[in-house]
Amino acid sequence: MQTTTECIYPNDMKKPSPITTPRGFFFSVTEAAIKKPGRKDLALIFSEAESAIAGTFTTNAVKAAPVRICMQKIRSGKGQAIVVNSGNANACTGKQGMKDAQEIMVKIAKQLGISRPLTYICSTGVIGTPMPMQRIIPAIGPLAGDLGNASFNDIAKAIMTTDTFPKIASREVNIQGKQGIIAGVCKGAGMIAPNMATMLCFIITDIAVEKKTLHAALKGSVRKSFNRITIDGDMSTNDTALIMANGVLGNRPITKTSAGFPTFQKALDELTYELSKLIVKDGEGATKLVEIVVKNARSEEDAEKAALAIANSSLVKTAIYGNDANWGRIMAAAGYSKARFTPESTDIFFNKVQVVKKGVMNNKDREATEEMKGKELKITVDLHTGKALAKVLTCDLTEDYIRINAEYRT
Amino acid sequence: MQTTTECIYPNDMKKPSPITTPRGFFFSVTEAAIKKPGRKDLALIFSEAESAIAGTFTTNAVKAAPVRICMQKIRSGKGQAIVVNSGNANACTGKQGMKDAQEIMVKIAKQLGISRPLTYICSTGVIGTPMPMQRIIPAIGPLAGDLGNASFNDIAKAIMTTDTFPKIASREVNIQGKQGIIAGVCKGAGMIAPNMATMLCFIITDIAVEKKTLHAALKGSVRKSFNRITIDGDMSTNDTALIMANGVLGNRPITKTSAGFPTFQKALDELTYELSKLIVKDGEGATKLVEIVVKNARSEEDAEKAALAIANSSLVKTAIYGNDANWGRIMAAAGYSKARFTPESTDIFFNKVQVVKKGVMNNKDREATEEMKGKELKITVDLHTGKALAKVLTCDLTEDYIRINAEYRT
Numbered sequence: 141m142q143t144t145t146e147c148i149y150p151n152d153m154k155k156p157s158p159i160t161t162p163r164g165f166f167f168s169v170t171e172a173a174i175k176k177p178g179r180k181d182l183a184l185i186f187s188e189a190e191s192a193i194a195g196t197f198t199t200n201a202v203k204a205a206p207v208r209i210c211m212q213k214i215r216s217g218k219g220q221a222i223v224v225n226s227g228n229a230n231a232c233t234g235k236q237g238m239k240d241a242q243e244i245m246v247k248i249a250k251q252l253g254i255s256r257p258l259t260y261i262c263s264t265g266v267i268g269t270p271m272p273m274q275r276i277i278p279a280i281g282p283l284a285g286d287l288g289n290a291s292f293n294d295i296a297k298a299i300m301t302t303d304t305f306p307k308i309a310s311r312e313v314n315i316q317g318k319q320g321i322i323a324g325v326c327k328g329a330g331m332i333a334p335n336m337a338t339m340l341c342f343i344i345t346d347i348a349v350e351k352k353t354l355h356a357a358l359k360g361s362v363r364k365s366f367n368r369i370t371i372d373g374d375m376s377t378n379d380t381a382l383i384m385a386n387g388v389l390g391n392r393p394i395t396k397t398s399a400g401f402p403t404f405q406k407a408l409d410e411l412t413y414e415l416s417k418l419i420v421k422d423g424e425g426a427t428k429l430v431e432i433v434v435k436n437a438r439s440e441e442d443a444e445k446a447a448l449a450i451a452n453s454s455l456v457k458t459a460i461y462g463n464d465a466n467w468g469r470i471m472a473a474a475g476y477s478k479a480r481f482t483p484e485s486t487d488i489f490f491n492k493v494q495v496v497k498k499g500v501m502n503n504k505d506r507e508a509t510e511e512m513k514g515k516e517l518k519i520t521v522d523l524h525t526g527k528a529l530a531k532v533l534t535c536d537l538t539e540d541y542i543r544i545n546a547e548y549r550t
Numbered sequence: 551m552q553t554t555t556e557c558i559y560p561n562d563m564k565k566p567s568p569i570t571t572p573r574g575f576f577f578s579v580t581e582a583a584i585k586k587p588g589r590k591d592l593a594l595i596f597s598e599a600e601s602a603i604a605g606t607f608t609t610n611a612v613k614a615a616p617v618r619i620c621m622q623k624i625r626s627g628k629g630q631a632i633v634v635n636s637g638n639a640n641a642c643t644g645k646q647g648m649k650d651a652q653e654i655m656v657k658i659a660k661q662l663g664i665s666r667p668l669t670y671i672c673s674t675g676v677i678g679t680p681m682p683m684q685r686i687i688p689a690i691g692p693l694a695g696d697l698g699n700a701s702f703n704d705i706a707k708a709i710m711t712t713d714t715f716p717k718i719a720s721r722e723v724n725i726q727g728k729q730g731i732i733a734g735v736c737k738g739a740g741m742i743a744p745n746m747a748t749m750l751c752f753i754i755t756d757i758a759v760e761k762k763t764l765h766a767a768l769k770g771s772v773r774k775s776f777n778r779i780t781i782d783g784d785m786s787t788n789d790t791a792l793i794m795a796n797g798v799l800g801n802r803p804i805t806k807t808s809a810g811f812p813t814f815q816k817a818l819d820e821l822t823y824e825l826s827k828l829i830v831k832d833g834e835g836a837t838k839l840v841e842i843v844v845k846n847a848r849s850e851e852d853a854e855k856a857a858l859a860i861a862n863s864s865l866v867k868t869a870i871y872g873n874d875a876n877w878g879r880i881m882a883a884a885g886y887s888k889a890r891f892t893p894e895s896t897d898i899f900f901n902k903v904q905v906v907k908k909g910v911m912n913n914k915d916r917e918a919t920e921e922m923k924g925k926e927l928k929i930t931v932d933l934h935t936g937k938a939l940a941k942v943l944t945c946d947l948t949e950d951y952i953r954i955n956a957e958y959r960t
Contacts, residue, residue: 199886200882200885200886201884201885201886201888201891201893202881202882202884202885202893203885229878231878231881231882232877232878232881232893232906232909232910232911233910234894234908234909234910236910266878267876267878267879267881267882268877268878268881268906268910268911269911270911454864454951454955455955458951458952458955458956459955459956461952461956462955462956462957464956464957466677467642467678468639468641468642468676468677468678469677471612471641471642471677471678472610472612472641472677474611474612475610475611475612475613476609476610476611478611481611483611483612483642484644496642496678498644499642499644500642500643500644500646500678501642501643501678501679501680537952538952539949539952539953541864541868541952542868542871542947542948542949542951542952543949545864545865545868545869545872546868546869546871546872546874547872547874
């Protein structure tokens with residue numbers, strides 16, 4: 141079965157082609173009124189065939205119950221179903237949280253008639269509140285029974301918390317003469333910071349991929365996408381990216397030495413980059429998408445340190461919001477990033493306008509201000525000390541970020 | 551000469567006793583219209599006698615011209631005058647910035663009739679704009695000529711940028727039967743983050759202190775005061791704390807082995823803590839002063855890491871602004887701080903209300919919300935893994951922070 145869904149994008153974004161979902165995956169969503177009633181907050185992704193599965197998880201020492209469970213299970217490399225809820229993160233919920241997550245999985249596995257180890261669970265939402273099991277458990281039957289009646293876009297909608305639009309993307313890939321599909325959904329909005337997967341991301345493909353290769357491919361893609369975005373510098377307790385490859389396409393499983401591997405990796409890289417861009421675009425209160433490029437650094441690590449420090453700086457982010465080409469704050473952030481560079485050889489560009497030449501002003505602040513008035517901005521910092529490059533996506537910091545987060549639980 | 555000045559404090563703060571300034575120091579302020587006209591933005595601190603001087607400086611790799619000059623000069627341990635301007639940071643201004651700073655010092659030294667090595671310079675304000683020398687140079691004569699006609703509080707006012715009130719404090723200390731005085735002014739408001747001195751802080755005392763001892767005392771005090779405050783996590787290019795001890799009191803110079811040393815250190819600790827508290831209280835847009843105490847950590851470093859991560863978290867700071875006892879964000883921040891701890895043994899208190907007991911909720915969120923409605927809040931995180939403690943001062947994050955920083959240069 142191949143479904144086509146249309147994604148709801150904000151008005152100012154180019155409308156992408158309809159999302160094509162991989163064969164052999166079925167979806168279901170239902171309302172369990174987890175945080176409050178009125179929306180589908182429980183979702184199920186199911187593959188008709190046992191699949192290879194791989195994941196990356198938050199590096200936060202405080203890990204939600206479902207994260208701890210998934211990290212344990214994923215060692216098998218096998219999966220068939222993912223149940224996911226929004227509204228409650230099931231984090232800092234102690235032993236009861238672990239029991240609750242297990243109980244949901246057991247019930248789902250039973251309803252689907254699959255073995256428990258093939259069932260995965262993810263949660264997102266408020267930290268520290270026990271799961272409302274009295275409302276979740278009765279919803280599991282209808283959720284499993286309704287499988288096939290929802291689209292992948294419905295999954296993207298069900299996992300939203302403070303997101304303002306669902307995040308979905310797909311790529312078609314030619315593997316051994318056959319047209320395979322990779323599709324992904326994710327959620328973001330807040331508590332987005334590097335060194336993690338992302339809040340939640342589910343990628344599915346009908347291409348057969350050997351499990352270790354699948355893990356390596358995901359890790360490679362996440363490193364340059366979800367791990368290089370930042371909205372507020374806060375790392376979540378629940379970040380999880382899962383990829384499930386069910387092989388329904390019928391190709392010989394891709395391994396690292398397969399001719400098809402680079403093609404698959406490239407498509408996965410593009411897909412995760414597109415999804416991470418959507419997360420930043422929908423950053424809480426954000427009005428602008430900003431790409432920070434640090435180039436000609438001594439090492440990729442130096443470039444990444446500088447780019448992340450700039451991308452995380454509240455002062456840089458508020459200046460961008462105010463259309464103020466305040467490059468001094470960019471220099472200051474690079475300066476405390478611990479990246480190795482000489483301020484006196486640094487150039488800075490706002491799009492193509494050079495505001496800093498060899499560490500000092502280039503009298504182009506007015507032109508740079510004009511560049512800032514668009515919805516997207518690229519800031520390039522050329523360190524002139526080497527050849528390495530890193531890109532980080534970020535957004536501006538606005539009054540709305542404050543409002544959203546001052547009122548989140550109320 | 552001993553002057554008494556009254557400090558202008560915000561209405562909701564307890565009015566402190568009038569500030570007593572140390573003997574033998576003279577002050578002057580004038581308007582040089584550095585950023586814009588209408589305020590005194592050039593200030594001079596002068597000691598009638600050559601003094602011991604010590605300083606701590608930003609660890610940012612991008613250092614303003616005056617910082618680089620002071621770091622070089624201070625090796626002598628001797629000083630007599632400090633000229634300081636607000637409105638322009640003289641940072642990222644290249645060779646011209648160094649020349650400008652030198653020229654100002656040379657002119658000041660000449661006017662005062664003291665040797666150049668005894669003259670220090672500090673700047674604060676916008677980064678990257680050349681110093682308006684055509685307005686500063688003509689102001690130097692009047693500045694030096696007017697010495698003695700301003701108070702230490704006038705200095706505190708002249709160094710303000712986005713500060714809403716001047717920051718000044720003093721302590722009387724009995725040294726060898728004589729009443730010595732230590733007084734300090736500082737400025738803060740934005741670009742405040744640990745691992746530095748502070749934005750600018752000038753401490754003067756009439757107590758004689760041997761120069762190496764003075765440096766050690768300042769370093770010790772700064773570590774537990776200015777280096778443990780955070781407003782926006784952005785480290786400045788200009789942070790400088792200077793202390794000048796002119797010995798006019800006539801005591802035998804204090805050394806580390808003197809009976810008076812602990813007394814002096816304690817007074818300096820208190821003074822710098824009071825000044826750093828004033829900085830956080832006046833954090834850009836802040837409505838609340840928050841003390842984060844992490845206790846029973848495995849090491850002071852662990853306690854400090856956890857406290858700083860919590861104090862820097864935008865999500866924690868917005869929740870505090872919204873009077874939301876969202877302790878999950880505190881757990882998450884501690885979790886990514888790299889401090890060693892077990893979430894399951896962690897307790898969290900809002901003032902005396904325990905919101906988290908052994909890592910899970912204690913059903914006291916409503917009581918905690920009541921505690922949050924005051925102007926000051928103490929959040930205690932008990933890790934139960936050791937005996938070390940660290941305190942960090944921070945403030946809430948509000949819409950006003952965004953407004954102030956989106957419009958700073960306009």
